[in-house]
Amino acid sequence: MDHQLLIAILLLSPLVGFVLNGTRFRSQNYVLAGAIATGAVVVSFICSVMLMLQLIDADPEHRRLTATFFEWIAVGGLKINAGFVVDQISSIMILIITGVGSLIHLFSIGYMHHDKGVTKYFAYLNLFIFNMLILVLGDSLVTMFVGWEGVGLCSYLLIGFWFSDSAKAAAGMKAFITNRIGDAAFIIGMFILFFTFGTLNMYELNALAPTVVEASWLGAATLGTLMLFIGATGKSAQVPLYVWLPDAMAGPTPVSALIHAATMVTAGVYMIVRLNPMFVAAPNTMMVIAIVGAVTAVMAATIGLTQFDIKKVLAYSTVSQLGYMFLAVGVGAFGAGMMHLMTHAFFKALMFLGSGSVIHAMDGEQDIQLMGGLKKKLPITHATFVMGWLAIIGFPLFSGFFSKDEILWQAYSSPRGSVFLWMAGALGATLTAFYMTRLMALTFWGGSRVPKSVHPHESPAIMTIPLIVLAILSVVGGFVGVPHVISEYLGHIPNFWEHWLEPVIRRLPEGVSEHSATEEWGLMATSVTLALVSAFTAYRIYTNGKKTNEQIAKAFGPVYNVVNNKYFVDEAYFGGIINPLVKQSQNLWMYIDVNFIDKTTHVIADMTKGVGSLARSFQTGNMQQYAMYIGLGVVTVLTFVLMR
Amino acid sequence: MPETNFITTIGLEHYLVLSAVLFSMGMAGVLLRRNLIVLLMSVELMLNAVNISFVAFSKYNNNIEGQIMVFFVMTIAAAEAAVGLALAVSIFKRFKEVNIRFFEHLKG
Numbered sequence: 001m002d003h004q005l006l007i008a009i010l011l012l013s014p015l016v017g018f019v020l021n022g023t024r025f026r027s028q029n030y031v032l033a034g035a036i037a038t039g040a041v042v043v044s045f046i047c048s049v050m051l052m053l054q055l056i057d058a059d060p061e062h063r064r065l066t067a068t069f070f071e072w073i074a075v076g077g078l079k080i081n082a083g084f085v086v087d088q089i090s091s092i093m094i095l096i097i098t099g100v101g102s103l104i105h106l107f108s109i110g111y112m113h114h115d116k117g118v119t120k121y122f123a124y125l126n127l128f129i130f131n132m133l134i135l136v137l138g139d140s141l142v143t144m145f146v147g148w149e150g151v152g153l154c155s156y157l158l159i160g161f162w163f164s165d166s167a168k169a170a171a172g173m174k175a176f177i178t179n180r181i182g183d184a185a186f187i188i189g190m191f192i193l194f195f196t197f198g199t200l201n202m203y204e205l206n207a208l209a210p211t212v213v214e215a216s217w218l219g220a221a222t223l224g225t226l227m228l229f230i231g232a233t234g235k236s237a238q239v240p241l242y243v244w245l246p247d248a249m250a251g252p253t254p255v256s257a258l259i260h261a262a263t264m265v266t267a268g269v270y271m272i273v274r275l276n277p278m279f280v281a282a283p284n285t286m287m288v289i290a291i292v293g294a295v296t297a298v299m300a301a302t303i304g305l306t307q308f309d310i311k312k313v314l315a316y317s318t319v320s321q322l323g324y325m326f327l328a329v330g331v332g333a334f335g336a337g338m339m340h341l342m343t344h345a346f347f348k349a350l351m352f353l354g355s356g357s358v359i360h361a362m363d364g365e366q367d368i369q370l371m372g373g374l375k376k377k378l379p380i381t382h383a384t385f386v387m388g389w390l391a392i393i394g395f396p397l398f399s400g401f402f403s404k405d406e407i408l409w410q411a412y413s414s415p416r417g418s419v420f421l422w423m424a425g426a427l428g429a430t431l432t433a434f435y436m437t438r439l440m441a442l443t444f445w446g447g448s449r450v451p452k453s454v455h456p457h458e459s460p461a462i463m464t465i466p467l468i469v470l471a472i473l474s475v476v477g478g479f480v481g482v483p484h485v486i487s488e489y490l491g492h493i494p495n496f497w498e499h500w501l502e503p504v505i506r507r508l509p510e511g512v513s514e515h516s517a518t519e520e521w522g523l524m525a526t527s528v529t530l531a532l533v534s535a536f537t538a539y540r541i542y543t544n545g546k547k548t549n550e551q552i553a554k555a556f557g558p559v560y561n562v563v564n565n566k567y568f569v570d571e572a573y574f575g576g577i578i579n580p581l582v583k584q585s586q587n588l589w590m591y592i593d594v595n596f597i598d599k600t601t602h603v604i605a606d607m608t609k610g611v612g613s614l615a616r617s618f619q620t621g622n623m624q625q626y627a628m629y630i631g632l633g634v635v636t637v638l639t640f641v642l643m644r
Numbered sequence: 645m646p647e648t649n650f651i652t653t654i655g656l657e658h659y660l661v662l663s664a665v666l667f668s669m670g671m672a673g674v675l676l677r678r679n680l681i682v683l684l685m686s687v688e689l690m691l692n693a694v695n696i697s698f699v700a701f702s703k704y705n706n707n708i709e710g711q712i713m714v715f716f717v718m719t720i721a722a723a724e725a726a727v728g729l730a731l732a733v734s735i736f737k738r739f740k741e742v743n744i745r746f747f748e749h750l751k752g
Contacts, residue, residue, distance in 0.1 A: 619751070620748070621747070621748040621750065621751030623744055623747050624674070624675050624676075627675055628675055631671060631675070
């Protein structure tokens with residue numbers, strides 16, 4: 001089929017689903033709503049697969065399917081088309097979005113069937129998929145920004161989906177407002193790039209990028225990309241704008257899986273990979289990205305150590321894993337970043353859906369202190385969760401192992417990497433192994449702490465099938481990009497991933513540093529050993545249950561307290577930014593608005609009223625008085641006329 | 645010629661003075677009396693005072709226009725009396741009196 005038609009169907013199918021469900025949003029027929037929404041995304045998935053096949057058939061240097069539907073904006077030198085491109089990078093993204101998206105839609109039918117707003121929920125979910133596709137397929141930064149804002153809106157709507165709970169509604173607003181800060185920077189970044197390069201089309205920008213060589217902090221490419229990166233820290237929950245993502249867990253769990261783990265939060269990474277030639281031209285920006293990524297990876301992982309809400313642990317884990325992706329793109333390992341994006345989408349969506357299955361089984365309970373021993377009650381959920389767990393801690397040959405170790409290796413070996421970045425990454429991996437094992441131990445293993453009133457039961461097939469599919473992907477997903485040193489021992493599996501992305505990834509101008517295979521093996525062994533030791537320690541500590549938690553809390557004392565309170569970042573934001581801002585606004589309101597602006601208008605109104613009441617006193621309604629005025633008027637006029 | 649003398653001695657001024665006196669009396673009636681019927685009569689008086697000055701000027705200036713104007717005034721006066729009396733009747737129907745102060749109820 002013609003690729004333009006395919007792209008049109010790909011984009012419009014979720015939109016049609018949104019309209020169909022959105023116009024009958026009060027309906028509680030979850031089968032129909034779910035069927036429409038899931039069908040719409042499956043159609044998109046089929047289109048994505050067909051596009052991918054066309055792309056594979058094409059000549060490697062010309063793998064680019066474009067569809068320009070109309071000219072959207074034409075003002076002076078600025079020309080923006082409603083143009084969409086499927087190339088090596090966006091094809092991967094649309095497969096993840098529609099593939100993982102279909103599974104999560106399917107899961108949602110089971111998870112949300114008892115909810116009164118189920119049709120509205122599916123409408124929002126379809127709208128999200130539509131906006132996400134716009135985001136990844138748009139050929140210019142402006143088109144991308146439309147999707148960027150659209151997914152932000154859907155994220156807000158779905159976090160606050162149960163808006164009658166004011167804490168959940170507030171979480172939605174927090175997400176939206178935090179994102180706005182990043183979005184403002186994103187827009188400024190677009191201004192800078194347009195001002196300098198005269199175009200916002202990403203392919204034209206990338207083509208112009210090699211002409212720029214920039215070492216200073218104040219160059220256009222550096223400032224522009226830095227601003228775009230600040231936008232990415234908002235959308236992708238990086239330090240310092242990550243605070244919204246843990247709160248975003250207030251939304252339904254499949255939403256957390258789709259939006260806040262697999263797709264939307266990776267938009268920042270995708271944007272950087274999309275514009276990689278431009279980012280390569282700005283080494284300072286790259287350095288900032290790598291450092292922010294590494295800091296986020298470690299910091300979020302430490303917070304994850306102390307959380308007891310099953311979804312909060314996964315949320316901090318997501319922030320931490322996103323940090324890895326930024327670390328990767330920051331050292332120029334765009335391919336590794338994209339690969340971790342994909343494997344993370346598989347295993348984190350799996351674990352979020354798994355946690356959804358657990359929460360479903362526990363009648364809405366999310367506190368892992370009240371779980372334990374669920375392995376027997378939820379065998380399928382447990383088995384699939386184990387696959388996700390092995391993938392995220394980087395157990396050899398699972399998908400997370402390939403992507404994470406590629407990132408760690410690049411963080412060390414890339415000319416823009418350093419041993420410190422590797423150490424941060426390895427520390428993050430160790431912590432990840434610890435808190436994920438802790439989560440597993442407290443939820444599934446050890447003795448049961450489930451309250452007597454709750455009777456956990458395995459979820460229906462409609463929820464377990466997506467889990468199984470994602471579990472398989474989490475296991476095998478890494479084999480698309482097996483590093484050379486390992487593939488030698490596995491019968492020379494070619495590194496598909498690297499070949500696929502090669503034409504669209506700009507090589508670092510510094511070239512490649514020389515490192516031996518021994519070094520790579522050594523680092524890999526170190527990080528894997530650290531992770532396994534830490535996982536084993538966590539297993540030993542936490543299978544015993546709750547008592548040891550208190551012992552740990554005591555043993556670490558104030559450190560535990562600080563970490564448990566998330567480093568008081570929220571409090572710092574409130575004390576340092578929000579409260580002073582509110583206070584200043586109140587002052588402005590009291591002194592400028594009430595005392596000046598309001599007062600001025602009131603004085604003017606009072607004057608008008610005074611004049612009016614003066615004039616009114618003549619209008620008594622007494623006819624004879626009027627007659628007298630007429631008479632007096634005549635006399636006055638006559639006096640003037642005659643006496644002149 | 646005593647007649648001509650007589651006529652010339654009663655000049656324009658006399659008519660105008662008469663007219664002014666009648667007009668003032670009418671005006672005083674309009675401004676001071678409260679009864680609507682009396683008010684209407686006073687208005688008639690004012691109009692007729694004006695008519696006298698019209699006729700006087702007409703005679704004095706030797707043209708006919710002033711007298712034509714008198715017919716107009718009389719027509720208007722008749723129409724005005726009809727409307728005025730209708731108002732008086734409706735006021736009376738409502739308040740059993742024709743006092744001018746009841747018109748204050750028309751004030752918004």
